[in-house]
Amino acid sequence: MKLTILGCNSGVPRENSQTTSQIIEIGNSLFLIDCGEGTQNQIRKQKIKFSRIKQVFISHLHGDHFFGLIGLISSFRLLGRTSNLDIYGPKGIKEIITLQLKYSQSWTNYQITFHELSSLESELIYENDFIRVFTIPLKHRIYTNGFLFKEKKGLRKINIDMVNKYNISTSDFENLKKGKDLILDDENIINNELITLPPSKPMSYAFCSDTSYHEDLVDIITGVDVLYHESTFLNIHQELAKLTKHSTASDAAKIAKKSKIKNLILGHFSARYRDKKDFLNEARVHFENVELAEDGKIFIF
Amino acid sequence: MKLTILGCNSGVPRENSQTTSQIIEIGNSLFLIDCGEGTQNQIRKQKIKFSRIKQVFISHLHGDHFFGLIGLISSFRLLGRTSNLDIYGPKGIKEIITLQLKYSQSWTNYQITFHELSSLESELIYENDFIRVFTIPLKHRIYTNGFLFKEKKGLRKINIDMVNKYNISTSDFENLKKGKDLILDDENIINNELITLPPSKPMSYAFCSDTSYHEDLVDIITGVDVLYHESTFLNIHQELAKLTKHSTASDAAKIAKKSKIKNLILGHFSARYRDKKDFLNEARVHFENVELAEDGKIFIF
Numbered sequence: 055m056k057l058t059i060l061g062c063n064s065g066v067p068r069e070n071s072q073t074t075s076q077i078i079e080i081g082n083s084l085f086l087i088d089c090g091e092g093t094q095n096q097i098r099k100q101k102i103k104f105s106r107i108k109q110v111f112i113s114h115l116h117g118d119h120f121f122g123l124i125g126l127i128s129s130f131r132l133l134g135r136t137s138n139l140d141i142y143g144p145k146g147i148k149e150i151i152t153l154q155l156k157y158s159q160s161w162t163n164y165q166i167t168f169h170e171l172s173s174l175e176s177e178l179i180y181e182n183d184f185i186r187v188f189t190i191p192l193k194h195r196i197y198t199n200g201f202l203f204k205e206k207k208g209l210r211k212i213n214i215d216m217v218n219k220y221n222i223s224t225s226d227f228e229n230l231k232k233g234k235d236l237i238l239d240d241e242n243i244i245n246n247e248l249i250t251l252p253p254s255k256p257m258s259y260a261f262c263s264d265t266s267y268h269e270d271l272v273d274i275i276t277g278v279d280v281l282y283h284e285s286t287f288l289n290i291h292q293e294l295a296k297l298t299k300h301s302t303a304s305d306a307a308k309i310a311k312k313s314k315i316k317n318l319i320l321g322h323f324s325a326r327y328r329d330k331k332d333f334l335n336e337a338r339v340h341f342e343n344v345e346l347a348e349d350g351k352i353f354i355f
Numbered sequence: 356m357k358l359t360i361l362g363c364n365s366g367v368p369r370e371n372s373q374t375t376s377q378i379i380e381i382g383n384s385l386f387l388i389d390c391g392e393g394t395q396n397q398i399r400k401q402k403i404k405f406s407r408i409k410q411v412f413i414s415h416l417h418g419d420h421f422f423g424l425i426g427l428i429s430s431f432r433l434l435g436r437t438s439n440l441d442i443y444g445p446k447g448i449k450e451i452i453t454l455q456l457k458y459s460q461s462w463t464n465y466q467i468t469f470h471e472l473s474s475l476e477s478e479l480i481y482e483n484d485f486i487r488v489f490t491i492p493l494k495h496r497i498y499t500n501g502f503l504f505k506e507k508k509g510l511r512k513i514n515i516d517m518v519n520k521y522n523i524s525t526s527d528f529e530n531l532k533k534g535k536d537l538i539l540d541d542e543n544i545i546n547n548e549l550i551t552l553p554p555s556k557p558m559s560y561a562f563c564s565d566t567s568y569h570e571d572l573v574d575i576i577t578g579v580d581v582l583y584h585e586s587t588f589l590n591i592h593q594e595l596a597k598l599t600k601h602s603t604a605s606d607a608a609k610i611a612k613k614s615k616i617k618n619l620i621l622g623h624f625s626a627r628y629r630d631k632k633d634f635l636n637e638a639r640v641h642f643e644n645v646e647l648a649e650d651g652k653i654f655i656f
Binding site for chain 1: 366367368369370392393395396399400416417418419422423425426429430433434445447450451454455458459460461496497
C-alpha cells in the first residue's frame with residue numbers, strides 16, 4: 055500500500071499546508087479520501103493522473119474535508135473524462151454537488167454515482183477483487199465516518215524451483231495459485247504446499263478523521279497495519295478538543311495502543327501549533343511507532 | 356485605484372495559475388471580484404488582511420468564478436470574523452452557500468447579506484461616499500454580469516499656500532473642500548476657487564468576464580480608465596470562442612477601441628496556449644494600450 059498525504063491541516067488552508075485529503079494506492083487501484091479546497095492542485099503536484107481516481111470517500115461535510123470536491127468534478131469534465139466516478143459520503147453530498155452543477159449548467163459527461171451513507175454501524179461499502187472498504191463510525195459534531203481498507207487474502211505464489219522439477223505448465227498456474235493440488239500426467243498428485251509459497255500477508259489501513267476520543271473504534275480497527283488518526287490538539291488544549299469533538303495526540307496514541315495496530319500516523323493539526331514535534335512527543339508516551347503526516351509525504355507499507 | 360490579479364486562468368486551476376479572482380482597491384475600500392477555488396490562499400500570498408474584504412462581487416455561477424467562495428466564508432468564521440459581509444451575485448448563490456453551511460452545521464457568527472442579481476439591464480448595486488458600482492450585463496452561456504467601479508467626483512483640495520495668506524482655520528477645511536466660499540472675520544468673501552485646487556479626476560474600472568463579443572458593452576463602459584476584458588481564445592480558435600460564448604484577444608481589443616477606454620487588461624486565458632504574448636500581438640492590431648493579467652500582478656492607475 056502507498057499512502058500519499060495531499061493535505062493534513064485542520065480548518066483553514068494555509069499557503070503550504072492544505073486541508074484534509076489523501077490518496078491510498080492498493081495494487082493498481084487508487085482511492086481518494088476526503089477532498090479539501092485545492093485538492094486538485096495537490097494531486098497535480100504529485101503527478102497523479104486524474105483518470106486513475108475512480109472512487110472518492112468523503113468522511114463528513116465540514117468544509118475542510120470536501121470543499122475541493124466540486125472543483126475536482128468540474129475539472130474532470132473540462133479535461134474530457136468519460137469513465138464513471140463513485141462518491142461515498144454522508145447524506146447531503148449529492149444535493150450539494152448537483153445544486154452547483156445545476157446552476158452552472160455544467161452537467162458532467164461522465165456518470166457520477168453517489169453512495170450516501172447514514173448508518174451508525176460499520177458497513178461494507180466497496181469491494182473489488184483485491185480489497186474491501188468498510189466505514190468506521192466516528193464521534194464528531196456532525197455525522198462522520200472513517201474508512202477501513204482491508205486487502206483480501208492474496209493468491210499463493212508459484213515456487214519457481216518446483217516449476218522445473220515437476221515440469222509444470224503455465225496453464226496450471228492459476229489453479230495452483232488458488233491452492234489446488236497438481237495432477238501429473240501419470241496421475242500422481244503433488245500436494246499444493248510442496249510447489250507453492252504462502253500469499254503475502256494482506257495489509258490494512260484505517261483512516262479516522264475527524265473524531266473525539268472514541269473507544270468504539272478499537273473493535274473495528276484492531277490489528278490494522280497503519281492507522282491515520284486525527285490529532286487536532288495537544289494536551290494543553292484538551293478541553294477544547296472535548297468541546298469541538300476532536301482528539302489530542304495522546305488520545306490518538308491511546309486508541310492506537312488499545313487497538314494493537316502497528317503504525318500510527320497523526321494528522322489534522324490545528325494551525326495554532328508551530329512545532330509539530332510536540333505531537334510526536336505526546337503520542338510516544340503511549341505508543342512508540344508514530345509518524346507525522348505532512349503535505350506531499352508518502353508512506354509505503 | 357489598485358488592481359491585484361489573484362487568478363486569471365479559465366476553467367481549470369493549474370499549479371501556478373489560478374482561476375478568476377481579483378481585488379480592486381479604491382481609497383480605503385477593497386472589493387473582491389470573483390472567487391475561484393483557492394482564492395483564500397491567493398489573498399494570503401498577497402498579504403491582504405481578510406478583514407478588509409467586506410463586499411464580494413460574483414460575475415456568474417461557473418465554478419472557475421466562485422468555487423472558492425464557500426471556503427473563504429468558512430475561513431472568515433474560523434478566524435473569528437464579526438463584521439458583515441455583502442455578496443453580490445446571480446440568483447442561486449444564496450442557495451448554494453446556505454445549503455453547504457446547513458449540512459456542515461457551521462453557521463457564520465457574522466452576518467452575510469446576499470444581494471441576488473437577475474436584471475438584464477445595467478443597474479447601480481453598491482454605493483459609498485467615494486464610489487458607485489454598476490452591473491455590466493454580459494453575454495455568456497449562463498446569466499453573467501461584469502462590474503463597473505466609478506469613483507465619485509472627489510472633494511476640492513485646499514491650496515496650502517493660501518492657508519497662511521488668509522490665515523484659514525482647519526475648521527473651515529471641510530466646507531472649502533465641498534466648494535463653499537470663505538467668509539473672513541471682516542465679512543469679506545474669498546471665492547473658493549482662489550483658495551482650493553480642483554479635485555483629482557475620478558477614475559473608473561470595468562471588469563468584463565466571461566462574455567462573447569458583445570457591442571452592448573460599449574455604451575456602459577465608454578471612456579473608462581481601465582477595462583479588464585476576458586480573452587479566453589486566440590483567433591485560430593474563433594469558432595470555439597463563438598460556440599462557448601467567450602472572446603478572442605481581437606474581440607476584446609475591438610470592444611476597447613469602440614469604447615474609447617484608456618487601458619485594456621486581457622485575462623481568463625485558456626490553458627491550451629503556452630505563450631501568452633500571442634494575446635498581446637493579436638490585441639495590438641486593434642488597440643495599443645494592452646497588458647496581460649498574471650497571477651500576483653498589480654496594476655496601479
